[in-house]
Amino acid sequence: MSRPIVAAAAPPPLRKRLFAAHNIGLLAAFAAIIVAGSLLSPYFLTASNVLTILTSASVIGVISVGMTFIILAGGIDLSVGAIVALAGVCATTPGAQGLGWLAMTAICTGVAALVGLLNGVLIAYGRMVPFIATLAMLVAARGLAQHISGGVPQTVNDATFNTIGSALVLGVPLPVWVFAAVVVVGWIVLNRTTFGRRTIAIGGNAEASRLAGINVARQTLVLYVISGVCAGIAGVLLTARLTSGSNDVGNLYELDAIAAVIIGGTRLSGGRGTLAGSIVGVLIFTLISNIFVLENLPSDIQSIAKGVIIVAAVLLQGRSASSK
Amino acid sequence: MTAAPALLQARSLSKSFPGVQALANVSITVASGEVHCLLGQNGAGKSTLIKVLAGAQPPDSGELLWRGELVAFKHPTAALARGIATIYQELDLIGGLSVADNIFLGHEPQSLGFSMRRTIRDEARALLDRLGCADIDAGSIVEMLSAAQQQLVSVARALSYDARLLIMDEPTAVLDRAETETLFRVIRELVAGGVAIVYISHRLDEIREIGSVVTVLKDGRSVAERLPAQSTPTSALVQLMTGRSVEYPFPPRPAPPAVDTRPKVLEVSGLSRSGAFADVSFAVRAGEIVGLAGLVGSGRSELLETIYGAARASAGSVRMGGQTLPGGSTETAVARGMGLAPEERKRQALLLDDSVFHNVSLPSLDRFARAGLIDARRELAAAAEVLGSLDVRPADPERIVRELSGGNQQKVVVARWLLRNCALLMLDEPTRGVDVGARADLYALVRALAADGIGILLVSSEIPEVLGLADRVLVLREGRVIHEAAAAELDEARVLDLIMAGQA
Numbered sequence: 001m002s003r004p005i006v007a008a009a010a011p012p013p014l015r016k017r018l019f020a021a022h023n024i025g026l027l028a029a030f031a032a033i034i035v036a037g038s039l040l041s042p043y044f045l046t047a048s049n050v051l052t053i054l055t056s057a058s059v060i061g062v063i064s065v066g067m068t069f070i071i072l073a074g075g076i077d078l079s080v081g082a083i084v085a086l087a088g089v090c091a092t093t094p095g096a097q098g099l100g101w102l103a104m105t106a107i108c109t110g111v112a113a114l115v116g117l118l119n120g121v122l123i124a125y126g127r128m129v130p131f132i133a134t135l136a137m138l139v140a141a142r143g144l145a146q147h148i149s150g151g152v153p154q155t156v157n158d159a160t161f162n163t164i165g166s167a168l169v170l171g172v173p174l175p176v177w178v179f180a181a182v183v184v185v186g187w188i189v190l191n192r193t194t195f196g197r198r199t200i201a202i203g204g205n206a207e208a209s210r211l212a213g214i215n216v217a218r219q220t221l222v223l224y225v226i227s228g229v230c231a232g233i234a235g236v237l238l239t240a241r242l243t244s245g246s247n248d249v250g251n252l253y254e255l256d257a258i259a260a261v262i263i264g265g266t267r268l269s270g271g272r273g274t275l276a277g278s279i280v281g282v283l284i285f286t287l288i289s290n291i292f293v294l295e296n297l298p299s300d301i302q303s304i305a306k307g308v309i310i311v312a313a314v315l316l317q318g319r320s321a322s323s324k
Numbered sequence: 325m326t327a328a329p330a331l332l333q334a335r336s337l338s339k340s341f342p343g344v345q346a347l348a349n350v351s352i353t354v355a356s357g358e359v360h361c362l363l364g365q366n367g368a369g370k371s372t373l374i375k376v377l378a379g380a381q382p383p384d385s386g387e388l389l390w391r392g393e394l395v396a397f398k399h400p401t402a403a404l405a406r407g408i409a410t411i412y413q414e415l416d417l418i419g420g421l422s423v424a425d426n427i428f429l430g431h432e433p434q435s436l437g438f439s440m441r442r443t444i445r446d447e448a449r450a451l452l453d454r455l456g457c458a459d460i461d462a463g464s465i466v467e468m469l470s471a472a473q474q475q476l477v478s479v480a481r482a483l484s485y486d487a488r489l490l491i492m493d494e495p496t497a498v499l500d501r502a503e504t505e506t507l508f509r510v511i512r513e514l515v516a517g518g519v520a521i522v523y524i525s526h527r528l529d530e531i532r533e534i535g536s537v538v539t540v541l542k543d544g545r546s547v548a549e550r551l552p553a554q555s556t557p558t559s560a561l562v563q564l565m566t567g568r569s570v571e572y573p574f575p576p577r578p579a580p581p582a583v584d585t586r587p588k589v590l591e592v593s594g595l596s597r598s599g600a601f602a603d604v605s606f607a608v609r610a611g612e613i614v615g616l617a618g619l620v621g622s623g624r625s626e627l628l629e630t631i632y633g634a635a636r637a638s639a640g641s642v643r644m645g646g647q648t649l650p651g652g653s654t655e656t657a658v659a660r661g662m663g664l665a666p667e668e669r670k671r672q673a674l675l676l677d678d679s680v681f682h683n684v685s686l687p688s689l690d691r692f693a694r695a696g697l698i699d700a701r702r703e704l705a706a707a708a709e710v711l712g713s714l715d716v717r718p719a720d721p722e723r724i725v726r727e728l729s730g731g732n733q734q735k736v737v738v739a740r741w742l743l744r745n746c747a748l749l750m751l752d753e754p755t756r757g758v759d760v761g762a763r764a765d766l767y768a769l770v771r772a773l774a775a776d777g778i779g780i781l782l783v784s785s786e787i788p789e790v791l792g793l794a795d796r797v798l799v800l801r802e803g804r805v806i807h808e809a810a811a812a813e814l815d816e817a818r819v820l821d822l823i824m825a826g827q828a
Contacts, residue, residue: 193696194689201686204675211634211672212687212740213658272677 025316026265029309030280033287041294049290051173057286058179059084059234059241060256061279064264065186066230067257068278072190073223074203074270075130079119079137080231080257084250086145087112087235092154092245101161108239109232115141116228120221138254145247153246156239165240175237182233187275199223203270259306260285263313284309330392331356331520332377332408332489337386339372346372347383348544354489359511359521361531361553364541365565370524373541374491377522378410379403401430409482410491417474417481419467424448426466427481451480455510472503479510490514491522496530500621508534528558540564573764574792575771580810586610587645589661589748589779592631595640600626601803604640608748608779613770615794615811616783617819623803624783625667628750631781632664633657645747658687663741665734667752667783673737674725681707681721683736688744710739714769731762738769749773750781755789767793787819799823 037044063080070077090096091108099107115137122133156162167174190196198219201209210216234253239245260281266273285306292302332354339347347369354360362370375381377388379397388395390406397403400410417426425432427448432439448462457476466474475495482490496504511521511534525531531538535553539546540561548564586609596602601623608614618624629635631642636652643649644660666672675683684707685692692703708721714735716728725736734754741749751770755763770793774780784790790797791811799807799822807822 188697192698192700194693194698195696197682197686197689197698200678201675201682204678205671207671208673208675209686210654211632211664211666213654214686215653215655271675 026263026277026280026284026313029313030284030287033284033291037287037291037294040291043294044291049294051176053283053286053290054176054179055173056289057282058175059238060253060260060285061179061282062182062230062234062237063253063257064260064278064282065182065275066227067254067261068186068264068266068273068275069190069199069223070130070227071258071261071266071268072203072270072273073199073220074206075123075220075223076134076258077119077224077227078131078134078254079115079141080227080234081250081253081255082138082141082145083112083115083228083231084235084238084253085247086115086141086148087232088239088245088249089145089149089154089247090245091235092156092239093148094154097156097158101158101164104156104158104161105164105236108236109229112228112232112235113225114228116225116231117221119228120224123224124217124220142247149245149247151247153244153248155244162240162243164236165238165243175241178233178237182230183275183279190275195219195222200271203267203272205271256285257282259310263310281313330354331390333389333392334373334377335387335389337373337376337383337388339376339381339383345544347376349386350541350544350546352539352546352549354520354522356488356518356520357515358536359515359523359534359553360550361535361538362522362524362541363528363531363538363561363565368541368565369544370541371493372544374410374493374522374524377403378408378491380410404485404487407486407488408491409485409487409489411475411478411482411493411495413493413497417466417477419465421466422462423452423460423464423466423469423477423480424462426477427451427462427484429481431485447484448480451483452476454483455480456506456513470503471498472500472506475499475503475507476510479507483514487519489520489522491524493524494526495523496525496527498620500619504530528561573767575768577771577795577812578775580795584609586612589645590631590781591643591646593641593643595627595630595642596638597623597626597630597635598638600630601800604800604803604805606798606805606808608781610747610777610779611774612796613774613780613782613794615790615797616781616800617787617790617797618800618823620785622800622823624800625752626803627800628664628666628752628781628783631657632662632750634664658744658746661745661747662750663687663744663746663748664750665737665741665752665754667756669730669733669737669757674733676726677724679722680711680716680725680728680736683725684710684721684739684743687740691744706743707739710743711736714739714742715765729762730757731766734758734762734766735769738766738773742773746778748779748781750783752783753785754782755784755786787816791816791819 043049067077067080087108090111091104096104096107119134119137122128123130126133164174169177190199198209198214201214202216202219206216238249242249261273261278262268263284264274264277264279264281266277288305288309289302292299330353334350334352336349336351337347338349350369350373352373362373364370372381376383379400379402382396395406418429421429424445428444433443433447434440445462452460452462455476460469460473460476466477469477479490495507499507515521523535531553537550538553538556538561539550540548542565588607589610590608592607593605595604604627606614616624616627626635630637633649633651633653633656641648642651644662647660649660650656670676681704685703689698692699692706704721711721712719716732716735716739725733728736754766754770758766770780770782782790782794791814794811797809797811797814797819798805799819801823
């Protein structure tokens with residue numbers, strides 16, 4: 001949060017709270033990719049392609065909102081991809097499907113919240129390192145998903161549930177609306193509430209926060225539940241889009257989300273970062289995928305490009321942070 | 325003055341940082357076989373001077389002569405290679421490595437790229453023996469050692485570079501009396517062997533005991549050079565350091581009430597924590613300043629932590645305003661009206677990269693929030709008011725805390741608790757890293773807070789500070805309260821006697 005030194009006794013302008021100074025490079029990269037995309041393909045900037053991009057960004061996007069909270073607070077959640085799979089499988093068992101689409105949605109987010117709660121208990125009260133606790137959860141949750149589904153994709157027969165992945169509301173796909181809603185709620189919680197302020201305080205200095213009377217353990221617990229819920233919502237969107245639940249989905253989503261948060265300018269050790277940066281990070285990755293698909297380029301090259309972007313973004317941020 | 329040959333000569337060193345002239349035309353001569361003490365208040369330029377001598381920072385102007393030869397160190401390793409080793413206050417040992425590995429870190433004896441483990445261990449053993457440290461095993465992991473042992477490992481490491489000049493920055497700050505004696509013995513042996521020591525300490529008695537000559541710095545200038553360490557009167561040294569003849573500017577203490585009817589804010593009874601302190605009972609009344617005197621390791625900080633709920637007691641109770649605290653919860657302690665300005669401000673109190681007003685409002689966020697939503701304007705206005713009343717400078721609540729001076733950072737921590745209207749404020753080493761001018765401010769502030777009815781619990785390793793500021797003093801030794809008296813009835817010698825010997 002690099003604030004300019006001004007004497008004005010007013011909250012910092014909105015622009016400053018949306019983007020920190022080091023996000024300028026990020027926005028430039030974002031703009032450059034859009035320009036490149038529109039030059040490469042006349043189809044790129046059409047409304048239908050923009051909605052395609054936003055729809056495919058929605059799953060990782062929702063997960064990244066939770067991940068931004070976690071990383072800002074100095075933690076990490078490696079289990080989100082596995083939570084997506086486990087929650088999707090639990091919501092699509094024959095028994096769950098018998099309860100109807102609403103119950104399936106509730107089961108999906110509920111299971112995810114429970115796994116997040118378990119992460120939170122291990123980290124906040126079991127004093128486990130977040131990396132280890134969520135790594136263990138990643139392995140265990142995926143195993144459980146395979147156990148429940150028998151390793152076979154479970155086709156969703158509930159048409160209403162499946163429309164969540166494809167329905168248009170005011171011409172915009174429902175997943176995009178959900179993504180937008182999660183971002184807006186996340187932004188308000190992070191920037192306007194006591195909860196958000198305490199999250200950033202814990203990431204900035206956990207010991208100082210505890211000695212300032214903040215219940216760091218409880219705050220941490222809630223943060224991992226939030227991350228779980230975000231993964232659960234992503235699980236609903238993904239399951240509905242694929243019209244099946246499978247223990248194989250969501251692989252490496254945790255890394256995509258972490259990469260988006262980090263290139264979005266959030267410090268990996270916490271205490272500094274913006275949610276808007278994370279969203280731009282998600283969009284950059286999605287745009288690149290989209291351009292590669294439109295241009296019929298192989299996916300291996302796409303992975304290389306992603307890796308290069310992560311390195312370049314972090315190098316640029318290091319530059320601007322040290323020149324401050 | 326001795327006629328020893330000059331080992332290191334610095335001429336007219338100057339160094340400025342944005343907004344600060346840290347060194348202005350400082351000259352210093354260090355001879356072989358002497359302990360050259362640097363005396364000066366915080367901010368006088370001692371740290372900058374030793375960094376320049378050690379090659380950690382280049383001077384803006386001036387020159388360095390090493391054994392008569394003009395040198396310019398680009399990097400600390402260049403100074404090390406010449407034989408100038410520095411032991412900073414924050415020991416730069418690697419906790420997870422062994423003693424021997426630490427001593428030879430960066431210059432391991434090696435053969436074909438393989439470090440020679442046996443040679444390293446044997447040479448480390450030899451160095452430790454030379455320092456008379458038979459009790460330190462060269463194979464021990466450094467973080468298992470005591471602070472004093474780590475200090476000695478640092479000395480061994482300096483010697484492994486065949487140091488001819490050893491710079492020590494407050495080496496005794498974390499040592500107890502016996503450990504200090506060991507260090508002094510080592511220093512004497514090194515000096516007898518022709519090594520020169522540049523020694524920084526705030527403790528005049530140490531300088532008397534170990535020092536050969538004293539150079540006094542004030543505001544980046546050397547105001548006296550090579551004074552005899554043993555015979556220069558204390559009053560003269562204090563005068564040189566401060567430009568004043570009293571060392572501590574305390575506000576007047578109000579006369580104690582004949583019958584004290586002020587309500588008890590804090591009541592501690594029979595409080596114990598295994599391994600730290602035992603059976604501590606006392607009370608703090610509204611408007612009273614209670615001081616805790618004791619050595620490092622006497623259990624002072626642990627006692628504050630436990631009262632505050634940052635650690636659990638093994639027995640006893642803590643009552644705030646007549647209600648027993650559950651213990652183990654800083655959240656409850658703060659909710660009941662406690663505030664703590666901890667010992668290590670930067671590590672334990674501040675969000676260094678966040679704004680001043682965010683730091684001030686941190687425990688009071690609920691006051692400015694409705695249904696969890698913060699009213700940022702109200703928050704900023706309230707924080708700005710408290711900051712203004714404490715005269716925090718610069719008077720900009722959006723300034724990043726890292727950019728403030730130590731004294732102003734301490735005021736930010738105090739402001740945090742004033743905004744919360746705390747009933748009890750616990751101050752752990754409130755003037756550490758704070759220069760004398762700002763100290764006067766802080767002392768006046770603490771007295772004013774007490775006058776407003778806040779109970780103050782003060783911990784300080786500087787006995788004059790406890791005696792000068794507190795109304796009542798508890799003397800802590802080895803985790804027990806061994807004496808309690810009105811501050812006016814005690815003097816420094818008596819308290820020192822109590823905390824060292826324990827005879828009440």
